Amino acid sequence: MDPIPSEPKPHNQDLNLKATELRLGLPGSESPERNINNNIGIKILVSGAKRGFSDTINNNNNISSGTWGFKNSSCVKDCEGSFGKNGGFLAESNNNNKNPCSAVKDSGVKASSPKHANNHPEVPAAASKAQVVGWPPIRSFRKNSMAAKNTKNEDDLNAETGSCVYVKVSMDGAPYLRKVDLKMYSSYLDLSSALEKMFSSFTLGQHGTHGSSESPLMDLLKGSEYVLTYEDKDGDLMLVGDVPWDMFTGSCKRMRIMKSSDAIGLAPRVMEKCKTRN
Amino acid sequence: MGYSFPEEVLEHVFSFISLHTDRNAVSLVCKSWYEIERWCRRRIFIGNCYAVSPGIVIRRFPEVRSVELKGKPHFADFNLVPDGWGGYFYPWICEMARAYPWLEEIRLKRMVITDESLELISKSFKNFKVLVLSSCEGFSIDGLAAIAANCRNLRELDLRESEVEDLSGHWLSHFPDSCTSLQSLNMSCLLSEVSFSALVRLIARSPNLKTLRLNRAVPLEKLSTLLHRAPQLVELGTGAYSAEIRQDLLSNLTEAFAKCKELEGLSGFWDVVPFYLPAFYSVCSRLTSLNLSYATIQSPDVTKIITQCPNLQRLSVLDYIEDTGLDALSLSCKELRELRVFPSDPFVADANVALTEQGLVSVSEGCSKLQSVLYFCRQMSNSALTTIAKNRPNLTCFRLCILEPRAPDYQTLEPLDHGFGAIVDHCKQLQRLSLSGLLTDRVFEYIGNRAKKLEMLSIAFAGDSDLGLHFVLSGCESLRKLEIRDCPFGDKALLANVSKLETMRSLWMSSCSVSLGACKWLSQKMPRLNVEVIDEQGDLDSRPDSCHVEKLYVYRTVAGPRLDMPSFVRTMNQNPAYRR
Numbered sequence: 114m115d116p117i118p119s120e121p122k123p124h125n126q127d128l129n130l131k132a133t134e135l136r137l138g139l140p141g142s143e144s145p146e147r148n149i150n151n152n153i154g155i156k157i158l159v160s161g162a163k164r165g166f167s168d169t170i171n172n173n174n175n176i177s178s179g180t181w182g183f184k185n186s187s188c189v190k191d192c193e194g195s196f197g198k199n200g201g202f203l204a205e206s207n208n209n210n211k212n213p214c215s216a217v218k219d220s221g222v223k224a225s226s227p228k229h230a231n232n233h234p235e236v237p238a239a240a241s242k243a244q245v246v247g248w249p250p251i252r253s254f255r256k257n258s259m260a261a262k263n264t265k266n267e268d269d270l271n272a273e274t275g276s277c278v279y280v281k282v283s284m285d286g287a288p289y290l291r292k293v294d295l296k297m298y299s300s301y302l303d304l305s306s307a308l309e310k311m312f313s314s315f316t317l318g319q320h321g322t323h324g325s326s327e328s329p330l331m332d333l334l335k336g337s338e339y340v341l342t343y344e345d346k347d348g349d350l351m352l353v354g355d356v357p358w359d360m361f362t363g364s365c366k367r368m369r370i371m372k373s374s375d376a377i378g379l380a381p382r383v384m385e386k387c388k389t390r391n
Numbered sequence: 392m393g394y395s396f397p398e399e400v401l402e403h404v405f406s407f408i409s410l411h412t413d414r415n416a417v418s419l420v421c422k423s424w425y426e427i428e429r430w431c432r433r434r435i436f437i438g439n440c441y442a443v444s445p446g447i448v449i450r451r452f453p454e455v456r457s458v459e460l461k462g463k464p465h466f467a468d469f470n471l472v473p474d475g476w477g478g479y480f481y482p483w484i485c486e487m488a489r490a491y492p493w494l495e496e497i498r499l500k501r502m503v504i505t506d507e508s509l510e511l512i513s514k515s516f517k518n519f520k521v522l523v524l525s526s527c528e529g530f531s532i533d534g535l536a537a538i539a540a541n542c543r544n545l546r547e548l549d550l551r552e553s554e555v556e557d558l559s560g561h562w563l564s565h566f567p568d569s570c571t572s573l574q575s576l577n578m579s580c581l582l583s584e585v586s587f588s589a590l591v592r593l594i595a596r597s598p599n600l601k602t603l604r605l606n607r608a609v610p611l612e613k614l615s616t617l618l619h620r621a622p623q624l625v626e627l628g629t630g631a632y633s634a635e636i637r638q639d640l641l642s643n644l645t646e647a648f649a650k651c652k653e654l655e656g657l658s659g660f661w662d663v664v665p666f667y668l669p670a671f672y673s674v675c676s677r678l679t680s681l682n683l684s685y686a687t688i689q690s691p692d693v694t695k696i697i698t699q700c701p702n703l704q705r706l707s708v709l710d711y712i713e714d715t716g717l718d719a720l721s722l723s724c725k726e727l728r729e730l731r732v733f734p735s736d737p738f739v740a741d742a743n744v745a746l747t748e749q750g751l752v753s754v755s756e757g758c759s760k761l762q763s764v765l766y767f768c769r770q771m772s773n774s775a776l777t778t779i780a781k782n783r784p785n786l787t788c789f790r791l792c793i794l795e796p797r798a799p800d801y802q803t804l805e806p807l808d809h810g811f812g813a814i815v816d817h818c819k820q821l822q823r824l825s826l827s828g829l830l831t832d833r834v835f836e837y838i839g840n841r842a843k844k845l846e847m848l849s850i851a852f853a854g855d856s857d858l859g860l861h862f863v864l865s866g867c868e869s870l871r872k873l874e875i876r877d878c879p880f881g882d883k884a885l886l887a888n889v890s891k892l893e894t895m896r897s898l899w900m901s902s903c904s905v906s907l908g909a910c911k912w913l914s915q916k917m918p919r920l921n922v923e924v925i926d927e928q929g930d931l932d933s934r935p936d937s938c939h940v941e942k943l944y945v946y947r948t949v950a951g952p953r954l955d956m957p958s959f960v961r962t963m964n965q966n967p968a969y970r971r
């Protein structure tokens with residue numbers, strides 16, 4: 114394999130390149146020990162793929178808010194993870210993040226002490242700014258325009274804009290698209306569970322309830338009938354999970370859950386991407 | 392009982408009455424006026440496409456030439472309404488294609504319209520002239536190509552802020568060479584390139600073109616070519632306003648702008664390179680409308696522009712304008728009616744620009760005609776709000792968004808109840824209000840007592856209890872649309888004001904404390920409301936009545952429960968035997 118260029122680079126760029134190296138072992142084998150009860154189900158068996166989405170989830174360091182409650186924000190108690198805790202799809206997550214409700218994510222953008230006396234119990238006294246769905250009330254067109262502007266800076270690929278980016282997710286056979294804000298998720302784990310919720314109603318209809326009925330979408334993907342792909346900034350079709358999470362959120366333009374039969378030949382083109390970027 | 396005027400005379404009189412509200416009033420006078428009016432109504436406005444069915448509309452108004460429909464609730468703009476919720480245009484076009492062969496205008500807002508529907512439009516109406524798709528989605532360039540190709544007399548094609556599938560963008564060339572009727576083209580929302588040569592040819596053969604809004608992909612180098620072909624333009628939206636620094640390019644552009652003697656409105660301005668700003672200075676003195684809300688230029692550049700625009704009536708900017716720029720605005724633009732200030736970096740906790748409440752106070756002092764405000768900022772105080780209210784009692788629309796939810800008065804750390812109270816107290820004509828910051832039930836008491844002309848109210852992260860909602864529902868006589876998110880409002884206020892809901896167009900409540908049981912009860916009590924529960928967790932049937940619903944959308948309707956809902960939307964008490 115081609116060596117990584119050895120000129121000094123900022124810290125996080127180093128990690129990126131390392132993570133995208135093709136290696137014999139499973140990626141992230143330096144990461145903390147995996148949870149034994151891991152039941153990650155998405156095995157995407159596409160010819161040519163060295164890694165699947167599921168492996169990335171297994172080994173991703175960012176196992177953060179697996180709990181993603183869409184409950185109302187006035188409930189101060191922890192939101193229950195709405196996903197099956199046992200035999201389900203997700204690994205047990207450490208609840209190291211506060212779990213405010215109403216789909217709040219700790220984006221970790223900039224650390225700042227809150228300006229105002231925030232003694233209202235429902236607002237987390239977050240060190241960094243938490244993002245709330247639909248707040249502030251700015252239309253997607255404007256948000257995407259701002260985001261597009263930010264990524265035009267060539268020397269700024271890893272810039273944390275803190276903005277949000279809506280991408281469309283389509284599923285072959287589903288009657289309508291969904292839109293997700295990639296900045297709301299911190300890992301492939303997060304994203305996949307959200308997608309599961311969104312698309313399970315489609316797959317239920319088609320496949321009844323064989324396998325674990327809690328996650329019909331995952332059953333589908335387990336059976337390798339579908340793969341999760343995305344179109345990146347250059348217009349290339351890629352497998353979700355091939356690149357590090359941050360690179361993915363910066364370059365993903367839209368996602369598509371497509372039938373495996375259509376995805377033959379999609380090999381990770383990761384090293385190419387890294388070369389052209391640098 | 393006879394009347395002195397023959398029908399034809401009444402019809403002629405009615406033809407001068409254009410406001411929908413007036414038309415509705417006319418139709419209520421007596422049965423014969425109802426009959427005459429319905430036969431001669433040419434324009435129909437339906438604020439909620441599910442409030443009525445196409446069949447009912449067509450039966451009552453057989454000679455319509457212009458239809459305006461709105462679909463999704465307003466909060467869909469901020470992604471609070473999941474995809475697939477509804478708002479489909481297809482059922483409407485199917486029936487209208489058959490019933491209104493002479494239809495000329497279709498205006499849609501927040502609806503889902505497919506290529507199929509666009510094609511049907513293009514082929515069904517011989518005299519079709521105006522298509523406005525505002526914040527719509529579901530269609531692609533192919534649908535636009537059908538419109539271009541088949542609508543021989545197309546006058547206006549406006550896609551403002553719609554989401555278009557840009558597959559391969561060559562639709563402009565589908566306008567036939569014989570098409571010379573275009574007066575307005577807004578394609579600013581398109582993401583991919585259009586064929587420039589097709590665009591130039593189209594513009595060159597459209598002598599009546601008054602409005603042209605380009606998309607970002609049209610490069611600045613090509614703008615002067617277009618302007619030379621259309622010096623009669625009244626409104627222009629540029630594409631990306633950037634190019635490498637070239638003196639000749641600047642001269643060309645300046646010359647092109649100078650030739651546009653009718654230009655009154657400018658927009659676009661993505662990716663601005665300040666070097667090219669002087670190119671349009673020659674039109675500034677005539678400008679009534681300026682949208683710089685995508686222009687990431689700093690305060691000095693913004694100020695330089697607006698101080699040359701004494702006739703400016705509508706301004707949209709980013710908060711880069713800062714307080715100093717707003718001071719300049721208040722001194723230079725005495726004709727200002729509408730101001731919108733958007734945040735440049737809304738997701739960052741600390742202020743990145745020197746824009747505070749003071750900027751808005753200045754404008755309220757200097758611009759005596761100011762009626763409409765949309766202002767994003769990071770701090771506010773009761774005293775500033777009170778000052779603004781006293782300065783501008785003529786405000787009709789006041790939308791304030793303090794970026795941090797529940798932010799108190801930054802000086803006193805108190806809630807902003809008194810400040811907003813002053814707004815509704817002084818601004819007696821206020822029709823639209825959006826609240827933010829730390830607010831208790833008290834502000835709703837003020838609103839309920841004082842805001843008698845208020846038609847639309849948006850509330851987020853505010854209030855203490857059901858009392859807040861009760862004040863609003865029981866007090867605001869003119870209320871038509873109420874949208875609420877993340878407030879501790881529950882069942883009591885809702886159930887105490889059920890009949891109010893039938894006097895309103897719609898009520899939206901998300902992330903509040905309304906129980907499933909209350910929704911069921913409400914829908915049983917009020918058969919002419921659709922009580923829709925939106926809940927994406929998927930197990931609504933097995934939930935106890937005490938659990939809180941994620942999102943609630945209640946609207947009055949004569950069409951009964953709708954049949955096109957996705958699985959995560961339920962109409963409570965759905966009775967399929969309802970009349971249609």
